[in-house]
Amino acid sequence: MLLSNYLFFTTTCEQALDFYTCCGLGKMTEVLRYGVDGMPVRNETMRGRIMHAKFEGPGILFFASDNDDAEPMRGSAHILQMTDRNRTEQLFARLAKDGKVTTPLGIQPWGDYYGKLTDQFGVQWMLNCPV
Numbered sequence: 001m002l003l004s005n006y007l008f009f010t011t012t013c014e015q016a017l018d019f020y021t022c023c024g025l026g027k028m029t030e031v032l033r034y035g036v037d038g039m040p041v042r043n044e045t046m047r048g049r050i051m052h053a054k055f056e057g058p059g060i061l062f063f064a065s066d067n068d069d070a071e072p073m074r075g076s077a078h079i080l081q082m083t084d085r086n087r088t089e090q091l092f093a094r095l096a097k098d099g100k101v102t103t104p105l106g107i108q109p110w111g112d113y114y115g116k117l118t119d120q121f122g123v124q125w126m127l128n129c130p131v
Helices: 013-023 085-096
Strands: 005-009 027-033 050-057 060-066 078-081 100-107 113-118 124-129
Touching: 005 013, 013 027, 013 050, 013 060, 013 085, 085 100, 085 113, 085 124, 100 124
Parallel strands: 005 060, 078 124
Antiparallel strands: 027 050, 050 060, 100 113, 113 124
């Protein structure tokens, strides 16, 4: 058994996955598009948008798609267990671009270097690095 997140965007899935690729998290390894290669399309505004994508990188696996009826993301976050403080700082800064930092990176009461943010696409990220 493996638990993986599935992110639902309204129309920005491709931009979000491109952003995560630029941040250094990984890349799309599978993609199906509405109205392409025999895939169904509910309405023309969704044609060519991502129906299903798999995103993978070292220690990363999640899925994502565009859904014109998607609810705003809330109540869930990706937590990245980091091993290098410099890498944690770099990745946190990249993910925070045009987003909102909710807990700045810092040593927390449990002793780890931790921060939390919501990226520009509404996805929450927590980065935790043991000191």
